[in-house]
Amino acid sequence: MGKKQVRPPRALPPVPSAVQDDVPLNRPKKKKPRPKSTLVSTSLDGLVQPAVHRPSEDSEQPTKATEHPEAPVQKRHRKTRLPLELETSFSQKKASSPSLLHSENGTDVEPAEEAVIQKPRKKTKKTQQSELQYANELGVEDEDIITEERNIPEQQSIFTAPTGISQPVGKVFVEKSRRFQAADRSELIKTTENIDTSLDMKPSWTTRDVALSVHRAFRMIGLFSHGFLAGCAVWNIVVIYVLAGDQLSNLSNLLQQYKNLAYPFQSLLYLLLALSTISAFDRIDFAKTSVALRSFLALDPTALASFLYFTALILSLSQQMTSDRIHLYTPSSVNGSLWAAGIEEQILQPWIVVNLVVALLVGLSWLFLSYRPGMDLSEELMFSSDVEEYPDKDKGIKASS
Amino acid sequence: MLQTSNYSLVLSLQFLLLSCDLFVNSFSELLRKAPVIQLVLFIIQDIAILFNIIIIFLMFFNTFVFQAGLVNLLFHKFKGTIILTAVYFALSISLHVWVMNLRWKNSNRFVWTDGLQTLFVFQRLAAVLYCYFYKRTAVRLGDPRFYQDSLWLRKEFLQGRR
Numbered sequence: 001m002g003k004k005q006v007r008p009p010r011a012l013p014p015v016p017s018a019v020q021d022d023v024p025l026n027r028p029k030k031k032k033p034r035p036k037s038t039l040v041s042t043s044l045d046g047l048v049q050p051a052v053h054r055p056s057e058d059s060e061q062p063t064k065a066t067e068h069p070e071a072p073v074q075k076r077h078r079k080t081r082l083p084l085e086l087e088t089s090f091s092q093k094k095a096s097s098p099s100l101l102h103s104e105n106g107t108d109v110e111p112a113e114e115a116v117i118q119k120p121r122k123k124t125k126k127t128q129q130s131e132l133q134y135a136n137e138l139g140v141e142d143e144d145i146i147t148e149e150r151n152i153p154e155q156q157s158i159f160t161a162p163t164g165i166s167q168p169v170g171k172v173f174v175e176k177s178r179r180f181q182a183a184d185r186s187e188l189i190k191t192t193e194n195i196d197t198s199l200d201m202k203p204s205w206t207t208r209d210v211a212l213s214v215h216r217a218f219r220m221i222g223l224f225s226h227g228f229l230a231g232c233a234v235w236n237i238v239v240i241y242v243l244a245g246d247q248l249s250n251l252s253n254l255l256q257q258y259k260n261l262a263y264p265f266q267s268l269l270y271l272l273l274a275l276s277t278i279s280a281f282d283r284i285d286f287a288k289t290s291v292a293l294r295s296f297l298a299l300d301p302t303a304l305a306s307f308l309y310f311t312a313l314i315l316s317l318s319q320q321m322t323s324d325r326i327h328l329y330t331p332s333s334v335n336g337s338l339w340a341a342g343i344e345e346q347i348l349q350p351w352i353v354v355n356l357v358v359a360l361l362v363g364l365s366w367l368f369l370s371y372r373p374g375m376d377l378s379e380e381l382m383f384s385s386d387v388e389e390y391p392d393k394d395k396g397i398k399a400s401s
Numbered sequence: 402m403l404q405t406s407n408y409s410l411v412l413s414l415q416f417l418l419l420s421c422d423l424f425v426n427s428f429s430e431l432l433r434k435a436p437v438i439q440l441v442l443f444i445i446q447d448i449a450i451l452f453n454i455i456i457i458f459l460m461f462f463n464t465f466v467f468q469a470g471l472v473n474l475l476f477h478k479f480k481g482t483i484i485l486t487a488v489y490f491a492l493s494i495s496l497h498v499w500v501m502n503l504r505w506k507n508s509n510r511f512v513w514t515d516g517l518q519t520l521f522v523f524q525r526l527a528a529v530l531y532c533y534f535y536k537r538t539a540v541r542l543g544d545p546r547f548y549q550d551s552l553w554l555r556k557e558f559l560q561g562r563r
Contacts (some may be wrong), residue, residue, distance in 0.1 A: 207408040211543030214412060218536070263431055270525065271427035278533045287481060287537055313529060317522045321513040324430070328511050338511055382541055 212383050215282070219376060222279020229272035230366035233359035236265055240352055248352070251344045255329045262326040266319070269358075273313045276362075280306035280369065285377035295377075302375050305368035312361040315354050322351045403463065403548045415456055415539045418449040419532055425449075426528050436501065436508045443497040450490045457482070457538060464547040466554060474557055482538040489531040492524040 173180040239261075243254040284292045284303045296303040325338055325347065332341040339347075425446040433439045461467050466475050476483065499520065503512040546553075 205405055206545055207403050207405050207543040208545055210405055210409050210412065211540040214416070215540050267427045267431045271423065274423060274427070274529045274532065277529050278536065281533045282537070287534060314522065314526065317525050318518070320430075320521055321518045324511060324513060328509065378537070382537075382544075 208383065212379070215379060215383075219279060219282065219379075222275060222282065223373070225272050225275040225279065226366050226369055229269075229276050230363050232265075232268065232272065233355075233362040236269075237356050237359040240355060244348075244352065248345065248349065251348050252331075254348070255326060255339070255344065259326050259329040262323045266316070266323040269316050270313075273309065273316055273362075276365070277306065277309040277313055280309050280365065282378045283369070283376050285381050288377075288381065291377060291381070301368035301371045305365040308361045308365040308368070312358045312365070315361075316358050319351055319354050322347060326351075403543070403545070408543055411456060411460065412539055412543065415453060415535070418453045418456075419535060421449045422446055422453075422528065423532060426525060433504065433508045436505050439504065439508065440501055443501065447490070447494060447497065450486070450493060453535060454486055454490065457486070457535065457542075460539070460542045464542070465549055466547055469550075469554060469558060471554070471557055479538050482534040485527065485531050485534050489524070489527040492520070492527050496520050496524045 171182040171184060174183045175181075240254065240258065243257050244251055245253065280302065281287075284295055284300070284306050286292045286306065292303060292306075296307060328338055330337045330339065332339050425442045429439055429442045429446075432442060461475055461479070464475065496517075499517060500512070503517075504510060
């Protein structure tokens with residue numbers, strides 16, 4: 001019976017569109033139920049059955065049906081079941097689908113249609129529950145399901161691909177090794193959810209993290225340079241005093257021995273002092289003058305250390321000229337010598353004192369910094385919440401404006 | 402939004418240029434066997450500073466604050482860096498020109514005068530401050546808050562319109 005209900009539309013040869021268009025005009029009352037029957041019939045056949053039938057296909061379809069004896073039974077069974085699923089989402093479209101009738105002429109469908117229309121309303125809850133399972137990206141969306149046949153003129157149907165009515169199925173076709181394989185939708189949903197949660201749990205590496213890691217790396221370099229600088233400065237002053245002899249009596253020996261060492265050490269001292277000063281400034285967040293000044297007035301060891309480093313830097317740089325003079329040392333007897341007889345002590349004495357002071361300052365700074373090695377105001381202020389920072393800036397802007 | 406990989410790359414470049422600058426400042430006086438060596442080092446240093454200025458400004462332009470039109474706010478926030486970098490660039494070029502002018506014919510000549518010594522001290526001090534401020538700005542510009550809309554920015558925008 002169901003087969004008979006379904007088959008008549010297919011068996012029809014294509015009719016010229018002009019003739020088809022006239023049919024619904026003559027029988028407008030039958031428009032509403034008929035789309036329902038077409039939905040049922042096409043959904044029964046699934047993807048295999050095209051919505052627009054060509055004469056050549058008409059001979060094939062019945063043979064397929066006979067090959068599978070259980071097919072009519074399934075069809076009949078689905079006929080009552082599948083429209084229920086479709087009912088919820090497609091009931092609105094019924095009114096707009098009278099055009100579907102144009103190619104159909106099943107006139108004896110009405111009793112079955114009534115049963116079909118009534119049942120869906122009872123089972124909508126079930127269908128909604130089942131649809132809730134797919135309430136994520138893998139779920140079936142109404143837009144994805146084609147419910148009505150396209151109103152394509154019949155004469156073009158020969159050249160166009162058949163458009164069927166789609167329906168949600170429990171399987172998802174996943175491409176594996178260039179072939180689409182059916183996978184269970186619910187399992188796939190579970191796996192994707194697991195991936196999502198694992199991604200959420202994974203901490204993302206932001207630009208702030210990059211900045212923070214660079215800042216910490218530089219702090220490590222600074223920590224190394226503090227110690228290395230203190231050691232170098234102490235070693236330097238020891239070497240100078242050893243070479244100069246008791247009461248700086250052997251200055252010419254100092255000049256001769258130290259002249260190759262003076263400029264390299266001056267360069268190294270500048271490099272280490274620069275690194276140490278920058279690192280110490282970082283620790284007290286020197287750019288925020290108010291904070292830095294407050295900590296300096298409170299005799300904070302880190303603030304004192306940065307001040308001492310900066311002083312040492314100025315003192316060290318002020319000796320550049322003398323260092324170059326030592327570097328270019330030639331005995332006074334040599335023609336064109338920079339070192340006239342008798343001026344050695346006059347030039348070297350302040351230089352030795354400055355070097356001693358630099359060594360003391362650098363050593364003291366190292367001690368001060370080692371008192372609180374973990375202190376880093378920059379990191380606290382720059383990378384903490386900006387809630388504290390922006391109001392300060394707001395005040396600054398207001399004051400300036 | 403600033404990408405982490407892009408920011409890492411830019412930050413690496415900035416630190417490389419800063420390292421170049423620090424290296425030349427430290428050892429240019431030592432590496433003066435021939436005047437050309439010092440000249441090349443000075444040119445590298447000046448180009449490094451110039452590139453750093455360009456990069457930091459490009460980073461400014463990339464911020465949401467700048468794109469929202471709050472240039473004044475951005476300038477106010479990083480004015481220390483901008484001014485110091487400009488001053489340091491000027492000091493560096495002056496010192497380089499002066500030193501090369503004096504040492505071009507004989508690189509091992511004693512050229513120091515009080516003026517040169519003063520300029521040298523100021524240039525080297527500015528270099529340390531520039532390094533500190535530039536590094537701080539580069540690191541701060543990695544803050545995602547500069548690249549997105551926020552309540553704070555909207556307040557600033559409203560204040561700016563008044």
